Amino acid sequence: MTQRTENSNQRASDPILTPAPRLSAGVMAIALSGAAFLAACGQAAVPKELNDAREAYAVAKVGPPAELAPAQLEEGRQALERAEASFDKNKDKPETVDLSYVALRQIQVAESAAALQTAKRDEAAATKEAADLQSELQKATEAALNRTEAALAKERQNASKTKAELEQERQARLEAEKKLSAALASLEKIAQVKEEARGVVITLSGSVLFESGKYELLPIAQSKLDEVAQALKDQGYKKIIVEGHTDSRGGDDANLTLSQRRADSVRTYLVSRGIDSAKITSVGIGEARPVADNNSTEGRANNRRVELVVTPE
Secondary structure, eight states: OHHHHHHHHHHHHSOOOOOOOOOOHHHHHHHHHHHHHHHHHHSOOOOHHHHHHHHHHHHHTTSHHHHHOHHHHHHHHHHHHHHHHHHHHHTTSHHHHHHHHHHHHHHHHHHHHHHHHHHHHHHHHHHHHHHHHHHHHHHHHHHHHHHHHHHHHHHHHHHHHHHHHHHHHHHHHHHHHHHHHHHHHHHTTTSEEEEETTEEEEEEEHHHHBOTTOOSBOHHHHHHHHHHHHHHHHHOOSEEEEEEEOOSOSOHHHHHHHHHHHHHHHHHHHHHTTOOGGGEEEEEEETSSOSSOTTSHHHHHHHSEEEEEEEOO
16 A cells, blocks of 8 residues: 555656657748847848948048048048947938938048049149150250251351362362373374273384394383383373283294283383382283284384373372
8 A cells, every 4th residue: 555655656756758749840930930030120221321331431441532532531431430320329210321321422522532633633744744745846846956057057068168179179180181181292202192991002112112022121212111101100190001012923922921021121111210010010912912914014013012001090
């Protein structure tokens, strides 16, 4: 009896373990939605005007307004702080919206002021650049004018100098022509003188210069060559070629050698009389250029000759 009572008491004191009731999916969704609604009710949405003011200030504080309109930007920052404080206190009430709008407009004022300063700075820079370009253009124009004036002055000077030089050259040419005429007239008394494309050709008869078959100058030849040398020095010359010629008697090689030696003899004598050795050369032609018929005594005498081909100055 007693034992049964103790067991009955023990069952009465033990907690009754019953399984927790399961919630259906619909009930769970309603519960979550309610929680979200309660959270939304506890946090007010940020007004659009405040967000716009925040974004505008974030851009302005790293842009031109920070440098060019710092005072206006500072007023915008303070206005934004007042709007933020109102939002913390009053959430999205009209007062917060109004303060946010004021902050946005103040920041926009700073942006406008910065844009104006930028325009003024650009205008000043453009004005300075235009002035610099104008100054450079003026300097370049003056320099060009100075160069032109200097060139004209030099041309006038050169023209005057050229005129004087031309007159001097004309006088010198006249003097040279007089000397040449006098020299040619003197030479024509002792030699045959003619002008050819290759120069003035002075022909001396071989019978006057040499004995037959020899190349040593005769005494009379020396006298004639003295006059030739003097005439050449009087008229002036750039170059003289002494050519030795023979008739057709004898072998070709012998005639060529004889003509070369005769030309050398004449050259050597003229150099001894003051003709520039650097301007006179000798060459043996042999019988290759006859000027007359070798079948007659007179023709052979004409072919035995020495020719001086002179290039005047």
